[in-house]
Amino acid sequence: MRFSVVSCLVGVLLVFTAAAPVVAQSKISAEEKAFNDDVMAGAALMVAGNPGAAGHYFTEALKNRQRPQLYSLILLALIESGELPAAVKLCSQNVELARRDANFHYWCGRLSWLNKDRTSAVKSLENALSLGGDSPHLLMTAALMQAQTGNASRAALYFTRLIRRDPWILYTRLYPSPIAGLLFALEDLFARSGLGASFPHALSALALRANMPDLSRQYLEAAWKGYGTPPEELHQLRHQLYRAWGRPALLELAFSEGIKAYPKSVHFRFHSALRLIEQRKPERARNLLLEVTVDEPKSALVLSLLGLTQLETGQVEAARKTLAYARAQNEELALLDYAEGLYLQKTGAPLKARDALQRAVKREPTNTQFGAAYLASLAAARDTKAQEAEQKRQKAIATYFTESQDYEKKYQARLEALEKLAAGVKSGKPVVFPAVCDLQCLVLKGYVELAAGRPWNPAAVLARLGAKDLWFPALPLHAWKKEIPTLAGEKLVVIKYFQSVLPSQLD
Structure with missing residues (x-):
């Protein structure tokens, strides 16, 4: 069975990560x-x-x-x-x-x-x-x-x-x-250090790496205002942040403004190539990636994607050379394993292809594209036992994605309703509170009372908060966890981070 790079690369999380911002220190000892x-x-x-x-x-x-x-x-x-x-x-x-x-x-x-x-x-x-x-x-x-x-x-x-x-x-x-x-x-x-906008920029990058997108956004906005003209690295960071944020409109804004401000950016051209692949335009993606390699000739990530597009457009020998050069960079990438697997499959080496695709799945066990290609390689090898095990694993993966998407949908709906309620309350306009009021809603009611100069007793709210494990919780308050099986028959713990404390954590 032939697998196309075009088929579902949109599901592959690929971020061309820029170097951490260097805190400006030009006028210090x-x-x-x-x-x-x-x-x-x-x-x-x-x-x-x-x-x-x-x-x-x-x-x-x-x-x-x-x-x-x-x-x-x-x-x-x-x-x-x-x-x-x-x-x-x-x-x-x-x-x-x-x-x-x-x-x-x-x-x-x-x-x-x-x-x-x-x-x-x-x-x-x-x-x-x-x-x-x-x-x-x-x-x-x-x-x-x-x-x-x-x-x-x-x-x-x-x-x-x-x-x-x-x-x-x-x-x-x-x-x-x-x-x-x-x-x-x-x-x-560093409050009085005079380091300028590069300091909140650095904090934003640290917060994002620590899976705290709301803190990252707070620092990013401070850096954005401080720079006046945001540098390319901050545009890249904002794009990466909104990939984690889970709101398509914000992600589109970050991408469009970033590519407009820095049309020669390796990061944004790479993501432009991903979009072209999603749109089933592999030739244009290949040509764009060739341009990117002029500025970033040793990125195994860029080279891996270029090799895939070359393979997809019939340039098999060029793909071989590109993937060999990518492997020479000594980076362990699931995308590179996947690309090599498809190349080996196409050039008549099914057992080696199976091994390469198995490595890709081990590195990224939740990637459905890698899993589908690996399953096809097992079918081609007539490995019935391994095929059945992989089908069972992929069924669990599919269940995970369904549950994850359902959870995120409910979270976003609840959060957006609370954000709308909070905006109304802060504006001072009359608002209608829901019949069933959760803890955040109760606090907003209290704010209305305080703003009107009336007394409010927060004892009930504090009692409910005090019943929660808020200080050293086993799972961060803005995270959701699921266990899914891996190839080795073990459990893989997947943690998804959200842009706020989950309202359900305070129920």
């Missing part, structure tokens, strides 16, 4: 540059899942410059790496410099709460607020801790202060993970 480099290198490592190495960089930065926020960064690295006794010890050392930072008190309070020392936890949050810390996450946490330790009046004070500012409680930043805490600490550390 060598010592300050070394300090900034250590901090940002540590941040990148922590987001990449290596908090131990991140802590090393933060410690080196502390040797260079004594800044209170560095103790928060070191504490967060310890928490993220699971070294909770060491984190508690750091909190207990009463380092004078560390105790000048509101976020250091905040995370020490979170640790105390985790260890069921509620008195110390409440005191730490009070210390954070007394230092002038008025960030939304401080107010939310302080309100919940006060409510659960019986101080209803103080809980109401903090919560109403938060809600008067903004009644939307589905921001992920209200319930920060240690990675979100990292970003907040970086904000404070």
Whole structure:
């Protein structure tokens, strides 16, 4: 059975990832540059899942410059790496410099709460607020801790202060993970650095890599305004962000504005080629990718897609050379395995084709195109047992996609209804609340009362929030998880991240 590159590449998640933005440091000393480099290198490592190495960089930065926020960064690295006794010890050392930072008190309070020392936890949050810390996450946490330790009046004070500012409680930043805490600490550390728009640009990239699209968007919008004329890298980041955001209109806007502003961008030309493939125009896609290789001659991703289009348009020998050159770049890519599998299939090497396609499926087990091609190779090899196993696996994959799409559809519908309600409430116009009011809806009702100068008691809302696992949840509050089988007969955990806390998480 012949498989065309045109058939369903639209389902392949391909992002030509630009290098991380470099924070502008043209007018600073060598010592300050070394300090900034250590901090940002540590941040990148922590987001990449290596908090131990991140802590090393933060410690080196502390040797260079004594800044209170560095103790928060070191504490967060310890928490993220699971070294909770060491984190508690750091909190207990009463380092004078560390105790000048509101976020250091905040995370020490979170640790105390985790260890069921509620008195110390409440005191730490009070210390954070007394230092002038008025960030939304401080107010939310302080309100919940006060409510659960019986101080209803103080809980109401903090919560109403938060809600008067903004009644939307589905921001992920209200319930920060240690990675979100990292970003907040970086904000404070570089607040007066004069780094300009490149700094929120860097934070946006870190937040997106950490699967926090709402935080990424917040930083991206700050960078967008700060630059005046956004650079190509920020256009690319916005395009990548809206791919994760799940709203086609925003994605189309990011693409059209990006390609218009930077028509020679490798990123946007690559995605233009993907669109041409989706439109069943492989010749035009091939020609465009050939142009891209002039500027990006060693990208295995670009070369793999070029090889596929060459194969699709009958240029078999050119495809062989292109794919061999892609393989020489020593990158492990599922798309390259898939392209090689189709080439080997076309040139009469069915067993090698099967092996290549199996590698592609192992790398991207939820990719339906790779799975279909692999299943066809098993049929060609008359491997009935493997064919039956793969059919069973693909049935589970199909079930996953159906459930995922249904879940996302319901989430978007619910979120859009809440966003519409919130917009009406903030405008000050009369709104009709639904008969069944969820937690976000109840908070919006409270905001209306407060805006009208009437008293509102948030005790019921705080009690419901307090019953949730908000501080160290097994699954992020903006994520949905599903387990599906893999080729090896094991379970693959797939986590889908959304652009807000899931309203259902607060039900």
